[in-house]
Amino acid sequence: MSQFFNQYFNFNVMGEHFGEVLVAFLQNLLVFAVAAFLALLWGLGLALLRQLPSRKLAPIRFITIAYIDIFRAVPILIIILMISGGVPFLTFLPQEVRIPHWFGRPDPFWYGVAALVIVYGAFTAEVYRAGIEAVPKGQMEAARSLGMSHFQAMRHVIVPQAITKIPAPMLNELISLLKDTTLVSVIALSESVLVSREILAERLNSSALTLTAIFFLVIILPLARLVDYLIKRNQLKITRGSHIEVA
Amino acid sequence: MAEAMLSLKGIHKRFGNLAVLKGVDIEIARGEVVCVLGPSGSGKSTLLRCVNLLAPPEEGEIFLEGHDICKGPGSGTGEESWELDFVRQRVGMVFQQFNLFPHKSALENVTLAQEKVLGRSKQEAREKATELLERVGLGDQLDQYPETLSGGQQQRVAIARALAMDPHVMLFDEVTSALDPELVKEVLDTMRELAAEGMTMIVVTHELGFAREVADRVIFMDGGVIVEEGPAAEVLENPREERTKQFLGLVLDR
Numbered sequence: 001m002s003q004f005f006n007q008y009f010n011f012n013v014m015g016e017h018f019g020e021v022l023v024a025f026l027q028n029l030l031v032f033a034v035a036a037f038l039a040l041l042w043g044l045g046l047a048l049l050r051q052l053p054s055r056k057l058a059p060i061r062f063i064t065i066a067y068i069d070i071f072r073a074v075p076i077l078i079i080i081l082m083i084s085g086g087v088p089f090l091t092f093l094p095q096e097v098r099i100p101h102w103f104g105r106p107d108p109f110w111y112g113v114a115a116l117v118i119v120y121g122a123f124t125a126e127v128y129r130a131g132i133e134a135v136p137k138g139q140m141e142a143a144r145s146l147g148m149s150h151f152q153a154m155r156h157v158i159v160p161q162a163i164t165k166i167p168a169p170m171l172n173e174l175i176s177l178l179k180d181t182t183l184v185s186v187i188a189l190s191e192s193v194l195v196s197r198e199i200l201a202e203r204l205n206s207s208a209l210t211l212t213a214i215f216f217l218v219i220i221l222p223l224a225r226l227v228d229y230l231i232k233r234n235q236l237k238i239t240r241g242s243h244i245e246v247a
Numbered sequence: 248m249a250e251a252m253l254s255l256k257g258i259h260k261r262f263g264n265l266a267v268l269k270g271v272d273i274e275i276a277r278g279e280v281v282c283v284l285g286p287s288g289s290g291k292s293t294l295l296r297c298v299n300l301l302a303p304p305e306e307g308e309i310f311l312e313g314h315d316i317c318k319g320p321g322s323g324t325g326e327e328s329w330e331l332d333f334v335r336q337r338v339g340m341v342f343q344q345f346n347l348f349p350h351k352s353a354l355e356n357v358t359l360a361q362e363k364v365l366g367r368s369k370q371e372a373r374e375k376a377t378e379l380l381e382r383v384g385l386g387d388q389l390d391q392y393p394e395t396l397s398g399g400q401q402q403r404v405a406i407a408r409a410l411a412m413d414p415h416v417m418l419f420d421e422v423t424s425a426l427d428p429e430l431v432k433e434v435l436d437t438m439r440e441l442a443a444e445g446m447t448m449i450v451v452t453h454e455l456g457f458a459r460e461v462a463d464r465v466i467f468m469d470g471g472v473i474v475e476e477g478p479a480a481e482v483l484e485n486p487r488e489e490r491t492k493q494f495l496g497l498v499l500d501r
Contacts (some may be wrong), residue, residue, distance in 0.1 A: 161350055
């Protein structure tokens, strides 16, 4: 038993490497922040493309749906490896895109962000879609009957209502995204899992990984509670008969 | 007959295999108020949706102020086209379920499209909206959100919202059907005033009293066709068609 405890919960190891692991964890948070911001925008873009009206734009709708289906199905790890192991060799791309070092971040950082945005854009698009489809059809009709274009109606009427309906499922996606930032360790970004594995190799002790897990718990547990709270609050609204949030 | 504001010729509309309109012809003069009666499923609402191209007809012609609005590239498919702009800037619509924007105050509901579609300044739109909301008796509710307003108040905001676009024709789609009985009158009063001011109106309704009093003409529809039409008093008091008699009998017997 003490052997088990020593292997996973060695406070000496945790203490000695605390700073190192924390700095690496901040790298995860940074990947998360950039990827989440971009994925939320990209997902909204995809959701709007998917909702384009009229028969003429059907090909765009079809391509969007295919994109969303494909990237929800393919494991992120494959996408990460395909980008980091492929994009540098696409010589028709400019150097700063093939091997990006924007804002002083190393290229694995940006390969990881790109992969996460590509995949989570597809997931968030589905959440946005649920929100958009939950807005009563009459809202679009009313906006269109007032002469607004489809895009104006989306922007001023539909999307503002849609986003009030989806904070809970969206937060779930963001929690998954935060956890999946650890996958970027496979392309040698010094984030918390990579650093913890190095410590494991050096000390033959898993406590740094435990420490990393604890960091994730500390951030994610409150978010999980928040999701529950949002779901309950939303149900309360529905039972009260007014499921529409007033800004 | 005065200049035709709106004229529909041989309108056909189907949803999938279901033919909802099977050849409807209507001519409406400027300033005329036409009430459309009929059982549910008779195509009344679809008719209104055809007129403002929310549900463009598959066959037939619609002339609005002399312009054919069912012709040209993109017509009948819901595409963006000049017809849509032309129609939606001239035709206002009020819905059974109000369809107010719940995230906007009463005032913002009325200013939004003025600013985004007509390009009016915030100030202009605000003045126009305030004036219209006062006119429908809601001058003291400008900053209320729809969920705090009664159904009758919401519907009057919806009427003000449509009027803010300076429409030449107003379509009313069973606008009192979702209201508590005691709230119906305030909405009908607003529509009465509008009619008295000379607005061209097509009113789909089950309010026979309103039709008798306000309508210049009544159209009775069933099964996607016009069964009978004529001056309100004539159709309502002395219907010629058996189907009309039957329907009016049922409605009056309630």
